[in-house]
Every structure is written in C-alpha cells, then in structure tokens.
C-alpha cells in the first residue's frame with residue numbers, strides 16, 4: 001500500500017492550496033483529485049477576492065487571506081488573471097449609505113484601507129452606473145482571479161515539490177486509509193477532506209448546497225472598472241431560507257463582464273432557472289441600465305457549500321468523527337476562493353502545532369456538533 | 378435603378394442600394410469587420426446570424442451581427458475596435 005504524510009481528498013482551490021502548503025513543508029503529499037474540476041464550485045464561481053464583514057470571524061479570515069493573495073500575486077501565472085481592481089460597495093439609498101462610515105471604521109480596525117465615495121465620485125469611478133445612486137465604499141486592495149487556473153497552479157506547484165496526484169474518487173476515507181474507486185488503497189498519517197459541497201465521505205457534516213446563477217457577456221473593455229457589489233448584498237446573502245438576488249458585477253481581463261449573483265436553497269439540479277436568472281439580470285440592469293444593450297454569451301450555475309453559521313470548517317474533524325487522522329477544509333459558502341490561501345495556512349499550523357496567524361476557534365469543525373440540529377434560518 | 382442611401386463606415390461616407398445588409402456594405406467598402414482577440418482581421422462567414430464573425434459597432438452599440446441588419450440612411454458603423 002502506498003503511504004503518505006498526508007492525503008488531500010478534493011482538488012478544488014481549497015484542496016489544491018492545502019496540497020501546495022503541505023508540499024512546501026517537505027511532506028509526502030498525495031492528492032485524490034476526483035478527475036476534473038467539472039462540477040466543482042471552483043470552476044463555477046466568480047473569483048472575487050473580497051474582504052467581507054458579515055461577522056468578525058469572517059472579516060478576520062478574509063482580511064488574512066487577502067494579505068496572502070497580495071504575496072501570491074507576483075508568483076501567479078498570467079492565466080490566473082489576477083487583477084487588483086478593488087471593490088466598490090454601491091449605496092442606492094440612505095439606508096445603504098448609513099452603513100458606509102460604519103463599514104469604513106470596521107475595516108480600518110482590521111488594517112484594511114477604504115475610501116468613502118460621494119455620489120459624484122461614484123459616478124466618476126463607474127460612469128455606467130445609473131444616476132441617482134448616493135455613494136459607495138471603495139476597497140482598493142480587493143482583487144479578482146480566475147479560480148480554476150489558480151487551482152491548477154497550486155496543484156502544479158505541489159507536484160513540482162513531489163506531490164502525487166490520483167485522478168480518482170475516494171469511496172471511503174477514514175483511520176489513515178483512503179479507498180479509491182479504482183480499487184487502489186492509499187495510507188497516510190493525516191487525511192484532509194477538501195470536498196466542497198460533497199459530504200458523502202462524512203455525512204455528519206451539516207453542509208447544504210446553495211445554488212447560484214452567473215452570466216458572462218461578450219467583450220466590452222472599460223465598461224466596468226471595479227468589482228461592483230450593492231450594499232444590500234449582505235442582506236441578500238443572509239436571507240437564509242428565501243431565494244435572493246443581488247447586484248454583483250466583475251470586469252474580466254478580456255473585457256467580458258461576469259454578472260451575479262443569486263442564492264437558493266433546496267434547488268439541487270444544475271439547470272438554469274429562467275425566473276431566477278431574469279430576477280438576477282433585472283437587478284443588475286436596475287443598477288446599470290446600459291447592461292441591457294450588451295450581449296450575454298453564456299449562463300451557468302454552481303453550488304456553494306453552506307454551513308449553518310456561514311463560517312467554514314477548518315481543522316481536526318474531532319467532534320464530528322472519532323477518527324484522529326481526519327481533518328477538514330470545507331464549507332466555504334461564497335468565499336472559498338478568497339479564503340483558500342488563509343485556510344491552507346491555518347490548517348497546516350494546526351497540524352504542525354504552530355501558533356496560527358489568527359484565532360481559529362470560530363472555524364473549528366467541532367462547533368458543528370451543536371449546530372447539526374440548527375435550522376438553516 | 379434601385380434607390381440608394383448613405384451611411385458612415387469607419388468615418389467614410391459609403392453609398393449602397395437600399396436593402397443592402399450592413400455586412401454587404403462592409404464588403405463593398407473593403408473594410409475588415411473586426412479584429413479577433415489575437416489581432417487577426419475577420420469578415421462575415423455564415424451570413425445567417427450563427428457564427429458571430431461579422432460583428433461590428435453599429436450606431437455605438439458593440440457586437441452587432443451586421444449580416445442581420447439592413448443599412449439605414451445616416452447609420453454609423455465602426456470596425457476598428
């Protein structure tokens with residue numbers, strides 16, 4: 001039986017980041033990759049690297065991860081399409097605008113610089129937004145990437161450092177042993193489940209699939225300059241049981257515009273739902289009327305891995321499993337691209353008994369035990 | 378003799394018979410339709426709205442399929458994007 005220091009199951013952006021981090025330690029790393037990224041959240045998602053303040057723990061993790069992206073940026077291949085374009089949170093009304101100074105102050109406490117924009121400054125920064133919006137908050141250090149290319153880069157780095165990739169599915173992973181659907185059995189001191197929204201290997205994980213629609217346009221260079229998100233986004237992201245949409249648009253390096261976003265529970269198939277797509281695009285057009293004249297090339301959906309408290313599971317599986325070899329890096333909902341570098345570092349710190357860069361208590365999987373019966377409301 | 382109309386293609390006034398498609402007008406004017414992502418000139422291929430090779434900026438709107446549009450008097454067409 002082939003044996004490793006660590007086996008990573010799942011090679012989306014999170015598993016790939018973990019594999020690279022472990023390979024950098026000089027460990028013998030095996031990666032069970034599931035074959036392709038098709039169907040993964042990493043291939044579907046938007047790739048906005050964003051500091052998010054929906055909870056102090058989310059803010060700490062996204063801010064830490066953002067700082068790691070800044071270090072990574074110089075090393076990423078061109079195909080990763082890293083752009084430090086910044087985010088503008090757009091305020092449509094007074095209710096939105098009261099959030100702006102509070103958000104500015106909160107980010108400052110985490111060392112994140114932001115600039116408050118007046119209506120005129122917002123219109124100047126993004127001329128295609130509709131008139132009458134009352135301001136915004138610019139977060140200059142946010143960025144965008146093309147997630148599947150980043151995942152490939154992380155995996156290529158791991159391989160260069162000696163990691164071995166198994167393009168197969170794991171049918172079981174426990175007690176230091178991973179069985180593949182090819183019949184092979186691999187052994188390791190530690191197993192990391194980085195399986196996204198697929199909980200078959202550990203059904204105790206209380207993760208739900210949260211569907212999102214996206215659309216991409218033809219090339220319109222310069223039409224949008226920053227990632228633009230409505231300040232109502234958090235309301236939308238946290239409307240927990242109801243389907244919701246929010247204005248969220250991203251300029252790609254090609255000049256294409258990636259338009260999001262929708263959030264749905266209980267819709268399990270990957271098909272496009274015309275009504276949801278319509279609502280999402282109407283919301284975008286409400287903020288940016290001239291979008292209506294552009295042509296869309298493709299629409300698709302993806303699934304976020306949502307935990308009841310909206311925070312990821314990073315660390316030992318203890319509490320959910322009595323298997324001391326089992327570790328988790330999953331449940332990243334809509335922030336797994338942003339948080340992959342931070343999560344990988346924190347996990348490795350925990351496995352090597354190093355002091356982590358930030359407090360990991362809020363992300364420990366053991367907390368899920370108490371939440372298993374918690375409704376998604 | 379058919380009636381004619383005049384439109385502007387890349388800043389130049391071009392006269393065409395009415396009922397001419399914008400794609401045909403571009404061919405008459407010997408203009409490339411657009412440059413591909415890697416800078417190669419492109420021209421209409423299918424002539425029936427399927428291949429998207431004939432896109433140009435018409436009256437300020439990008440990515441119009443010119444094989445599906447008739448010329449109108451005073452129309453502007455730009456292909457140097």
Ligand SMILES: Cc1cc2nc3c(=O)[nH]c(=O)nc-3n(C[C@H](O)[C@H](O)[C@H](O)COP(=O)(O)OP(=O)(O)OC[C@H]3O[C@@H](n4cnc5c(N)ncnc54)[C@H](O)[C@@H]3O)c2cc1C
Pocket residue numbers: 009010011012013014015032033034035036037038039040041042043044045046047048049050147168169170171194195196197198201211212213214260261301302303304305329330331332333334335336337338339
């Ligand atoms: C519409 C949408 C928009 C998003 N936008 C953003 C954004 O702008 N910014 C951001 O930060 N995040 C965003 N996200 C979230 C982000 O895409 C995910 O959080 C992230 O991709 C999760 O990565 P992952 O590696 O955990 O999971 P995945 O990418 O799902 O990877 C898991 C992998 O594990 C494999 N796997 C599972 N089980 C097994 C097994 N038994 N054996 C072998 N392999 C297995 C799967 O095949 C898959 O390839 C978005 C998500 C969606 C759906």
Ligand code: FES
Pocket residue numbers: 420421422423424425426427428429430431432442443444445
């Ligand atoms: S020539 Fe093919 S779409 Fe116009």
